[in-house]
Amino acid sequence: xxxxxxxxxxxxxxxxxxxxxxxxxxxxxxxxxxxxxxxxxxxxxxxxxxxxxxxxxxxxxxxxxxxxxxxxxxxxxxxxxxxxxxxxxxxxxxxxxxxxxxxxxxxxxxxxxxxxxxxxxxxxxxxxx
Amino acid sequence: xxxxxxxxxxxxxxxxxxxxxxxxxxxxxxxxxxxxxxxxxxxxxxxxxxxxxxxxxxxxxxxxxxxxxxxxxxxxxxxxxxxxxxxxxxxxxxxxxxxxxxxxxxxxxxxxxxxxxxxxxxxxxxxxxxxxxxxxxxxxxxxxxxxxxxx
Amino acid sequence: xxxxxxxxxxxxxxxxxxxxxxxxxxxxxxxxxxxxxxxxxxxxxxxxxxxxxxxxxxxxxxxxxxxxxxxxxxxxxxxxxxxxxxxxxxxxxxxxxxxxxxxxxxxxxxxxxxxxxxxxxxxxxxxxxxxxxxxxxxxxxxxxxxxxxxxxxxxxxxxxxxxxxxxxxxxxxxxxxxxxxxxxxxxxxxxxxxxxxxxxxxxxxxxxxxxxxxxxxxxxxxxxxxxxxxxxxxxxxxxxxxxxxxxxxxxxxxxxxxxxxxxxxxxxxxxxxxxxxxxxxxxxxxxxxxxxxxxxxxxxxxxxxxxxxxxxxxxxxxxxxxxxxxxxxxxxxxxxxxxxxxxxxxxxxxxxxxxxxxxxx
Numbered sequence: 014x015x016x017x018x019x020x021x022x023x024x025x026x027x028x029x030x031x032x033x034x035x036x037x038x039x040x041x042x043x044x045x046x047x048x049x050x051x052x053x054x055x056x057x058x059x060x061x062x063x064x065x066x067x068x069x070x071x072x073x074x075x076x077x078x079x080x081x082x083x084x085x086x087x088x089x090x091x092x093x094x095x096x097x098x099x100x101x102x103x104x105x106x107x108x109x110x111x112x113x114x115x116x117x118x119x120x121x122x123x124x125x126x127x128x129x130x131x132x133x134x135x136x137x138x139x140x141x142x
Numbered sequence: 143x144x145x146x147x148x149x150x151x152x153x154x155x156x157x158x159x160x161x162x163x164x165x166x167x168x169x170x171x172x173x174x175x176x177x178x179x180x181x182x183x184x185x186x187x188x189x190x191x192x193x194x195x196x197x198x199x200x201x202x203x204x205x206x207x208x209x210x211x212x213x214x215x216x217x218x219x220x221x222x223x224x225x226x227x228x229x230x231x232x233x234x235x236x237x238x239x240x241x242x243x244x245x246x247x248x249x250x251x252x253x254x255x256x257x258x259x260x261x262x263x264x265x266x267x268x269x270x271x272x273x274x275x276x277x278x279x280x281x282x283x284x285x286x287x288x289x290x291x292x293x
Numbered sequence: 294x295x296x297x298x299x300x301x302x303x304x305x306x307x308x309x310x311x312x313x314x315x316x317x318x319x320x321x322x323x324x325x326x327x328x329x330x331x332x333x334x335x336x337x338x339x340x341x342x343x344x345x346x347x348x349x350x351x352x353x354x355x356x357x358x359x360x361x362x363x364x365x366x367x368x369x370x371x372x373x374x375x376x377x378x379x380x381x382x383x384x385x386x387x388x389x390x391x392x393x394x395x396x397x398x399x400x401x402x403x404x405x406x407x408x409x410x411x412x413x414x415x416x417x418x419x420x421x422x423x424x425x426x427x428x429x430x431x432x433x434x435x436x437x438x439x440x441x442x443x444x445x446x447x448x449x450x451x452x453x454x455x456x457x458x459x460x461x462x463x464x465x466x467x468x469x470x471x472x473x474x475x476x477x478x479x480x481x482x483x484x485x486x487x488x489x490x491x492x493x494x495x496x497x498x499x500x501x502x503x504x505x506x507x508x509x510x511x512x513x514x515x516x517x518x519x520x521x522x523x524x525x526x527x528x529x530x531x532x533x534x535x536x537x538x539x540x541x542x543x544x545x546x547x548x549x550x551x552x553x554x555x556x557x558x559x560x561x562x563x564x565x566x567x568x569x570x571x572x573x574x575x576x577x578x579x580x581x582x583x584x585x586x587x588x589x590x591x592x593x594x595x596x597x598x599x600x601x602x603x604x605x606x607x608x609x610x611x612x613x614x615x616x617x618x619x620x621x622x623x624x625x626x627x628x629x630x631x632x633x634x635x636x637x638x639x640x641x642x643x644x645x646x647x648x649x650x651x652x653x654x
Contacts (some may be wrong), residue, residue, distance in 0.1 A: 024212065026334035029248065033341055033654075034612035035599065065331040068652055071614060071623035072507040098505065164313050165334045169650040170361025170442040172312055173405060177431070180424040213335040218308060234523040241355055244343040267442050268359065 027059045027067055035071040043073075046092075049137055057102045057140045066101075073099045090129045091115065091136065103139055111135045147287060154200075154226075155282040156189040158236075161199035161223070165205030165216060166242075166249055170267040171233035175203055177270045188278055196222045200285070201277055207235040207242045207249035208256060220257045226288040228260035230276055237262050260284060306335050308637045310413045313649040318628065319638055326638060329629040333653055340654045344611045349375055349449075349580055352608045356598075357443050359613060360651040362405060365398035366591040368447045374587035374600045376449055380436060381578030387451040388528040389565040390574065392491050393464070394437055394446050396558040396565075400471065401430040402592035403511075403551040403558075405648040410548055412484075413643045414491040422478050426471060433467045436460060436465035451575030461566055468559045479552050496641030498626040499542055506623040508595020509616045511554065512645050515539045515546035522590035526647075532564050544644040551646070580606035591616050615651035634654060 030036070032055075040051045047054075058067060077092075077099040088094060097108045113134050118128040162175050178185045179192055196202070196219050208216075220229065231253055234240035239251030253259060263276045306314035314335035320328040340359055344352045356371040357364045371381050376383070385462060404427040431441050438444035446453050456464070482488055482640035498508070502517040513520060514536060521536035522528040537553040539546035571651060582604040588597040594616030601610040624645040629638055 015547065023332065023334065029334075029337060029339070031329050031584040034610055035614055038612070063330040063625070065618075065622045065625050065652070068333070069506065069616045071612075073505075075504065076507045161307070163307055164336060164650075166338055167650065168358040168361040168364075168443075169313065169648065170358070170364065173362055174442065176312065176405070176408075176424070177428065179421075180428050181421055182330070182425055182428045194307055194311070196307060206336060207338065209335060209337050211337070215306065241358055242338045242343065246338050246342045246345075247340060248339040266358075269441065 023064065024059055027064060028055070029068070030064060030067045031055050031058055037069050047133065047140070049140060053141050054102075058100070061102050062100075068119045070100055086125075087112075087115070087129075091132050103136070107139055109124060111139075115139070147289060149173055150289070151282075151286050152251045154285040154288075158188075158190045158201055158277060158281045159199050160190055160201045160203060160277065161196050162191045162192070162203040162205065163194075163196075163216070163219060165204060165206040165212045165236070165253065166209035167235050168186060173233065174214070175205070175244050175273060178274055180270075182243055183274060185268050185274060188274070190274075190277060190281035197224070199223050200227055201281055202227065202229040203232050203273070203277075204236050204253050204257075204259070205232045206253075207239045209249055212256075216253075216256055223230050226285050228280060228284045229257055229264040230280060231259050232273055232276075233268060234264055234266045238265060240251045240266055297308055301438060304637075304638065306332075308639070310409070310643060312409065313647075315647070315649045317625070317629070317638065318338045319635070321635065322508055324634040325633070326629055326632045328476040329625050330640070331625040333436060333649065335653075336650050337494070337653045340610055341613060344608055347608060348362060349602065349606050349608055354443075354445060354447070356613075357445055359615065360617075360648055361442050362598075362648060362652070363398060363402050363591045363593065364443050364595055365395050365446065366589055369395055370587055370589040370591075370596050370598050371600070372449055373563050373589065374585045375580055375600045375602065376578070377585040377587055378583035378600065378602055379449070379578055379580045381580075382576060383418065384451060384573045384576055385554045385575045386455075386572040387576075388568060389569050390437075390452045390456060392532070393456075393562050393565050394434065394444075394527050396453075396561050397430055397434045397437070399592045400426050400555050400558050401434065403555050405550050406592075407548055408644075409643050409646075410544070410640065411488075413640045414488065416485065419478060419481055419485070419488075422474075422481075426474050426478070429467060429471055429474075433464055436463070441632045448575070449580065450578045451573070455574050456569070461569065465563065465566055472556065472559050475552070475555055482548070482552065490543070491637070491640060492543065492548065492550055492644075493541075494543050495637050496544045496624075497542055497634060498623065498628050500540075503542075503623065506592075506627065507619045508623040509619050510591070510646075511547055512620045512623060513594065513621055515550045516542035518624040520595070522588050522595050526589065529561075531568075532561055534561060544641060547644045547646075593617055593620060593648060593651070595619075615648070615654070617646075617648040617651040620645045621649075621652055 044051045077095045096103045097105045115128050115132040236253035242249050261280045302319040305316040316332040318330045320325050334356050358369045359367050399439045404423050408420050410424040427488050438446040498516050500517045503513045517540040584601045597614040599612040605610050
């Protein structure tokens with residue numbers, strides 16, 4: 014039986030980090046965009062990122078906003094780079110699957126808004142999980 | 143008092159190993175401890191050697207107002223230091239919490255609640271010379287006749 | 294994804310080379326570092342929380358105690374943010390005095406950072422030289438502001454103390470001493486073969502990675518980014534100044550950027566002293582309600598304060614983004630990853646000049 018030395022549950026400390034004023038602003042924007050509760054996004058962040066990363070989330074979010082890619086409507090809507098590179102809450106594979114399904118839906122002639130909504134639903138599902 | 147004890151006292155007062163630990167300070171006191179290392183103050187001429195290893199330390203310098211992550215770790219650290227040992231609180235933070243001891247903050251001062259403290263050096267931050275003086279005046283008193291006290 | 298990890302190597306929280314407690318958890322294969330993670334929370338004080346609802350007079354001192362190493366810039370950015378809200382103007386003399394004190398603070402911080410690096414790569418001689426030179430800068434800071442570390446020199450509408458004629462002359466001499474001494478030490482650093490072995494091409498940080506992680510300050514400028522908040526500052530724009538940029542992105546470049554910035558700071562101080570004309574050092578003003586976002590260049594990079602005040606001059610909401618937040622993250626996830634030996638982990642970490650107290654507030 015392996016007993017881990019010196020490891021303790023850090024979720025309380027991590028939660029303190031993601032409730033700072035600057036994080037609140039970012040979380041408010043993310044929560045509104047994806048139609049999710051802040052707590053759900055926080056939980057996913059705490060699970061996926063280490064502490065230095067959590068601290069850096071507001072800066073990284075700004076980088077994404079300043080980038081050229083958000084001008085691409087799909088990136089702006091789904092935030093593929095945002096959720097995999099800038100704030101890695103989802104793995105690239107998961108995101109690719111969502112992106113592919115949305116693209117195929119659009120090419121099949123489904124209206125863009127509907128296809129994006131389906132993509133968003135998939136992302137919501139993954140974040141809640 | 144045996145001659146051996148006299149010898150031990152002399153040696154101990156001329157060889158003090160220091161470990162410093164920051165339990166939630168703003169860094170101000172830490173850099174003043176670092177400044178003691180500078181040739182200007184030349185801490186080593188008094189036989190004080192700073193290296194951050196608790197296993198070799200005689201004196202533990204504590205800065206900061208005790209943040210929650212240290213709850214279990216500071217006591218562990220204190221127990222790692224071999225006897226005879228003494229802890230000195232540097233700055234206002236470990237003494238009272240200084241400006242951080244307000245409603246809503248995460249800190250839990252004073253540090254003397256958590257481990258025994260031998261001396262306190264107030265100041266925000268104290269000058270390097272004050273830190274130096276505290277170590278120099280406390281260490282010989284605490285370490286004198288250590289074996290004698292045990293009997 | 295499954296990976297072969299030989300050893301999980303934790304470094305810290307109390308470690309001989311760390312000035313502050315933090316824990317680096319490295320996944321290694323042999324000596325090669327696959328991945329690193331930083332565990333913080335050892336100095337979390339919740340400063341932003343206690344600042345809320347307090348008058349600016351109190352928040353000013355709290356802001357300074359976010360970080361003890363670069364306390365002047367925290368003071369400066371907070372006060373400038375408050376001035377921006379309340380539209381308080383500044384006399385020329387006070388503006389230049391602020392720059393002088395800020396640059397002295399930058400000198401001592403950079404010298405301390407380079408001291409730590411030299412100490413970490415076990416070049417103690419050079420380290421001690423630098424630490425001794427730092428005391429000279431600290432003396433200047435003390436003579437100007439009255440305190441070594443937390444000096445709260447800058448107040449809305451001006452500064453606290455004036456600079457006398459004799460002090461100005463003395464400061465000029467001090468700056469010359471720093472310049473001439475440091476030239477010697479930089480030559481030592483450049484020609485030392487041990488230093489080159491331990492620093493060149495270690496901890497590579499590319500330009501793209503710097504943009505992605507929003508790295509700032511010397512860490513970013515060593516990777517070819519020209520971003521420097523001093524370019525947007527009204528007083529600095531009047532001075533002759535171009536950012537120091539290196540493109541290598543390794544430990545050596547990061548240290549050299551800091552050395553060059555010390556020379557730049559001394560030049561800026563000289564220029565300010567030349568331009569300093571007699572006049573008032575304090576204007577009047579009243580802090581009113583409003584919101585502002587103001588950034589300044591701390592020794593470690595861009596420092597942003599987002600302040601909301603109410604009509605009584607109380608700070609209702611405040612968000613602080615310190616440079617170390619970005620730089621430590623960049624260090625952990627880009628520089629340390631791929632380092633060839635465990636000994637380089639600590640030196641790479643120190644080369645990004647991490648300040649945990651800033652990071653956690």
